[in-house]
Amino acid sequence: MADFETPELKDYPEIPHIQVGTMAHSKPFVAKEQFQEPLGFPGELVDNWQQVAYDKMEELTGKYRSLAVFLDSCVKCGACTDKCHYYLGTSDPKNMPVARQDLFRKVYRRKFTFAGKYFPKLVGAVDLTEEVLNDWYSYFHQCSQCRRCSVYCPYGIDTAEISMAAREVMDSIGVGQKYCNEIIAKVYKIGNNLGLPQPALADTLEGLEEDIEDDTGVTVRLPLDVKGADVLVITPSADFFAEPHVDGLMGYAKVFHEAGISWTLSSYASEAANFGMFIGSYENMRKVSLRIRQAALDLGVKRIIFGECGHAWRVAYSFLNTLAGPFDFLDPKYPVPQHIMEFTHDLIQRDALTLDKSANDDMVLTYHDSCNVARASRMGPRPGGQFTLPRDVIKASCNHFYDMPQDTIHEATYCCGGGGGLLTDDLMELRVKGALPRMEALKHVVENHGVTHMAAICAICKSQFAKVMPYYGFQMDSIVSVHQLVSNAIVLGNKQ
Numbered sequence: 001m002a003d004f005e006t007p008e009l010k011d012y013p014e015i016p017h018i019q020v021g022t023m024a025h026s027k028p029f030v031a032k033e034q035f036q037e038p039l040g041f042p043g044e045l046v047d048n049w050q051q052v053a054y055d056k057m058e059e060l061t062g063k064y065r066s067l068a069v070f071l072d073s074c075v076k077c078g079a080c081t082d083k084c085h086y087y088l089g090t091s092d093p094k095n096m097p098v099a100r101q102d103l104f105r106k107v108y109r110r111k112f113t114f115a116g117k118y119f120p121k122l123v124g125a126v127d128l129t130e131e132v133l134n135d136w137y138s139y140f141h142q143c144s145q146c147r148r149c150s151v152y153c154p155y156g157i158d159t160a161e162i163s164m165a166a167r168e169v170m171d172s173i174g175v176g177q178k179y180c181n182e183i184i185a186k187v188y189k190i191g192n193n194l195g196l197p198q199p200a201l202a203d204t205l206e207g208l209e210e211d212i213e214d215d216t217g218v219t220v221r222l223p224l225d226v227k228g229a230d231v232l233v234i235t236p237s238a239d240f241f242a243e244p245h246v247d248g249l250m251g252y253a254k255v256f257h258e259a260g261i262s263w264t265l266s267s268y269a270s271e272a273a274n275f276g277m278f279i280g281s282y283e284n285m286r287k288v289s290l291r292i293r294q295a296a297l298d299l300g301v302k303r304i305i306f307g308e309c310g311h312a313w314r315v316a317y318s319f320l321n322t323l324a325g326p327f328d329f330l331d332p333k334y335p336v337p338q339h340i341m342e343f344t345h346d347l348i349q350r351d352a353l354t355l356d357k358s359a360n361d362d363m364v365l366t367y368h369d370s371c372n373v374a375r376a377s378r379m380g381p382r383p384g385g386q387f388t389l390p391r392d393v394i395k396a397s398c399n400h401f402y403d404m405p406q407d408t409i410h411e412a413t414y415c416c417g418g419g420g421g422l423l424t425d426d427l428m429e430l431r432v433k434g435a436l437p438r439m440e441a442l443k444h445v446v447e448n449h450g451v452t453h454m455a456a457i458c459a460i461c462k463s464q465f466a467k468v469m470p471y472y473g474f475q476m477d478s479i480v481s482v483h484q485l486v487s488n489a490i491v492l493g494n495k496q
């Protein structure tokens with residue numbers, strides 16, 4: 001365990017007293033040249049970095065009107081100050097959303113507003129000094145871009161967009177984050193975040209087929225690179241090996257098997273995650289997305305379905321068509337893209353799956369709404385489907401389900417603490433402390449309803465919870481995939 005104190009779980013959430021600078025030391029490793037250059041960024045801090053940063057800020061505020069509006073419209077009402085899980089978990093006032101925004105805003109004011117140019121002290125405007133850049137690097141890597149604060153802001157100011165812009169400015173001067181940029185470079189080179197080449201992927205899938213057969217006596221395929229399959233499944237590479245992700249992948253395979261619909265994974269686009277979003281780079285987000293289009297064309301599929309991954313679904317739902325479309329070569333009967341939850345939910349509605357809920361009777365479940373799914377996407381044909389569909393699928397697969405308190409779920413959900421490109425061990429203290437509000441909500445249903453497990457549909461949430469739950473006294477395997485519950489409950493060979 002790392003060298004910091006895990007916050008105490010209280011019965012009721014408490015807004016902490018501020019402790020100035022308590023997380024100033026928290027910084028992810030800086031990306032070296034070999035992780036910067038494949039993404040089109042300078043390998044190290046450029047000589048004229050201040051001017052390059054100002055130019056980038058001008059470009060971004062010109063290109064993204066929302067960014068300029070967010071920077072101009074904050075009235076310092078304070079409604080967002082206690083809404084960020086990182087403030088609640090760390091007490092550092094710079095983790096209040098408005099203070100985080102102000103790190104960017106005060107430089108923007110100095111360079112791009114009349115008052116900031118001529119009366120900087122009056123309006124809190126400052127130059128981008130080394131000290132300010134240092135604060136940017138620290139605190140814009142303490143924002144998981146979860147958008148919770150924007151729900152409570154009367155002006156809808158989205159700190160996530162400001163944090164993405166700040167990261168893009170830093171990348172443009174050669175100060176990128178190792179974790180995200182190394183991963184994006186791996187996707188370009190090999191096809192997935194893990195750097196898992198085609199033969200290793202094929203072996204892994206074969207192994208999973210054997211596991212399912214040993215367990216059920218039924219041959220269920222996990223096909224790879226099958227030309228002419230109906231459905232291309234794009235899933236986070238964590239689904240290929242990590243727990244509990246892999247149990248979810250086996251669940252998708254069983255659902256396709258029962259539905260009698262041909263499907264395939266792709267070794268070229270073997271990654272749903274798109275870390276281009278975390279670093280605020282539409283160009284890198286587009287390059288990652290184009291791999292999906294290419295795989296769909298090469299394999300000649302009719303539909304694209306995304307597996308359980310929060311930010312991947314945000315990118316897919318909000319940007320896939322504009323970044324990599326048009327997808328006019330796919331079957332127009334189906335939405336592009338679709339989520340695996342929509343697919344399974346539809347089969348359940350049509351009574352096309354037999355689910356034995358008692359198979360999950362060893363668990364009492366709750367559900368964690370992943371922030372990117374909850375606040376940056378929809379699912380299915382009706383508003384709010386991103387909340388109801390996963391819960392419907394869980395309730396169809398198990399007998400015991402209880403939601404966490406209302407102010408911690410749906411659009412008010414708390415981030416797991418590891419989203420937005422922060423799921424790296426060099427940020428372990430931040431991750432543990434940022435998980436506090438979710439852990440308190442979990443404690444509530446554990447104590448009041450005997451909840452034993454929490455389900456999620458995000459690869460990052462699952463990895464984050466498996467790691468941080470033990471810090472709070474929960475078992476690491478008390479986080480489960482939603483399709484893991486489906487996998488346990490599904491009765492194979494029952495439907496024609």
Ligand code: SF4
Nearest residue numbers: 084143144146147149
């Ligand atoms: S987007 Fe989320 S992590 Fe970032 S400041 Fe807002 S609440 Fe905090």
Ligand code: SF4
Nearest residue numbers: 074075077078080153
């Ligand atoms: S809630 Fe909105 S307007 Fe109020 S301080 Fe926060 S960002 Fe500014």
